[in-house]
Amino acid sequence: MMTRLAFRLDEDEADYRAAASRIGAVEVVALDENPDALVASAGTAAGLPTLLIGAIPSVGSENEFAALPLRFCPQVRAIRASLDAGQLGRPGLLRLHRWSPPGRDPGRVAAVDLALWLIGEQPVATHGIRSLNNDVIHLGFPSGAMALLDFTEALPAGDGYHSLCLVGSNGAAYADDHRDRNLFFTGGAPGATPPNFSKACLRPMLEDFLSAVREKRSPEHTTRDLLRARQLVEEVMA
C-alpha cells in the first residue's frame, strides 16, 4: 500500500525528498495533496503523524515523532546489528569524540541518547566537566558499563570530526573519521577528506518512521528517550 509523504523543512528538504524517492511504496506529495504523514521542522499539520527534525516533540503527543538521526547512521546501524547479533558480547564501554567548528552543535543530546540506546540502561553515575568550548560527559551504568563522551565547538571552520568505539565483552567496534579519510594532494600537506555519506542516515530514518506510521506505533518511546537524553545533558553540564 502506497504511503503519501509530505515535507515541510527549513533545511535540507531536497536531501530528504531524494532519500524518500528511494523508498518503495512511498509517494512524495505536497502538504495540500492529502498526505498520510509529514516530515517537518516544527509542529504537525492536521494531526498527521509527523517526524520532527531538530525539534523536541510535545510531551504526550500521539503524532509527533522524535527524529534521532544518529541512530540511523550507517556505521551506527552496523554496530547495532553486531551488538544485537551477540557478536560483541555485553557492552562495557562506549567512547565518543564529537567535534565541530564554532556555531555548529556537536550533538551532545544525540550522543547521550546513543550511549543510553546502545548500552541499554540508564546511568547510575554521572559526571561532567567543561573548559571553554570543551565538554566531557562521563556515565556509569548499573551493569558496570561506562560511557565517556567529549565534545568541542572549537575546531577551525570546516569539517567536524566524529569517532565512536564500542567495546564489548567479546569484541569491539570502531567507527572513526580518522580511518575513513582519503588523501587529496593539491600542494603542501595533503587534505584528508571522507567520502560524503553525511545524508546516508536519512533513508533508514524515514523508513523507520514510515513503518511506525503503517504499524500505528506510538511515538512515546522515542520522545521519552530524547527528553531523557536532553535532561541528562542539562543535569551533567549544569
Added chain:
Amino acid sequence: MRATDRKKAPFRVGVLSVVKHAYLPRAIAAHPRFKLVCVADDAERPGWTHERNQSFADEFGIPYIRDVADAIERFDLDAVAVSSEAERHCDLAARAAAAGLHVVVDKPLAPRLEDCDRLIAALERHRVQCLVWNRNFLPAIVQAREALAAGNIGTLAAIHCDFYFSKDAGPPLCTRRAGDPPIDWLGRQLEAHADGSDGGVGTMPMGELQVEGIYPLAYIRMLTGGARVRRVFARTAAHFHQAHADNGIDDLATLTLEIENGVVGSLCIGRIGAAAHPDIGEIKLHLIGEKGAMVISEARPEVAIHYRGQPLLEFKHQRIADENNYLLAENFALAIDGTQAPILDARGARDICATVLAALESARSGRPVAVKHLPA
C-alpha cells in the same frame, strides 16, 4: 635529540631483578653507552625469581649475584636497571640510589605513593638520575609533541586518550566453574610470562589502570608541558577477564581529568581481549587547541602484512621505525651526563601514580577525587 659521547667508556649497569618481559634491560644492553655487568637480586626471593634472573644472566654471559648489596659493592656500577615486580621497584631503586647509582626503572613506578616518596627522597639526597620507562619517544607521539611545540594548534585546551590493549589475560569472565577456586594472581602472571603479558607480575594484584595507565598518562603529562592532574572522576570494571574479577581489580577504566592550566582531559583504558582488534589495540590521542586539533594514532607508521596460514593472533599491522627503546636509553645516558632531563623522572611518575590512585578511589566512592601531589 643530541647524541651521547661515544668516546666515553660505557656506563656499567647492574640489572636488579629481571622477572618480567625483559625489554628494559635489553634496551639498555643494546645501547652503546651502556654495558650490563651483572644481574642481582635478594637471596630470599622465591625460586621462580632466581630462575628468571639466572636465565637472563646466562643469555648475556654475566654473573647472577643473589645479594644486591654485594653486587653494588663488587661490580663498580654506575647505574642499575630495575625490572622486578612493580611492588619492589622503589625499594630496589632506592637502595641503588643510596649507593650513588643512577636508576632506570620499569613502569609502573609503584603501586603505593609512600614507595614513590621514599625513592624520590633517596634520589634527591644522593643526586642521582632516574628514568621511568615509558613510550613517549614513539614516532607518532614525537610528531604530536613537535606539532604542539610549533604552535600548530595553539594553546592546548583539551586532551583525550584511548588506550586499549587487545590482549587476553587468561580465562574470559564468567568461565569459572562452580566450586573452582578464584584465580591466583601471581600464578596467573607467572603463566603469562610465556606470551609477555605479565606486566602485573607480583603478589599484589594490579588492574590495567595501575599496570598500563602510566603510558597514556605520561603522554598527557608530556603534551601538557608537565601539567598535573588536579582532580579525577573514574569508573572501573572487570569486564573481560576472570583473573581480574577474582582479584577485585579492573581490566577497563574511564577517567575524566581536570588538569592544571584549565585543560580538560579524559582517558579510556582497557585490556579488552585479543579478539577486539587485529593488532595490539586502538591507541589514539585527541588534542584540541585554541587554533586547531590533532588526531594521532600511536601505532603509525606501520606496515600491513597478511599471508595464508597467518596465526590468528599475529598482529596484521607491524609498527615500524619505532626507536622508543633506543631513545629512552639515549635519554638516560644524557641524563647521567647531566645534559638532558629524563623524559619521565621519578617525580613525574609519582604524579601519575597519584592520579591512578585517585582514580581508583573515585571509582570506589563514586565521587571526583583530588590528586595528592607533592608540593611543586
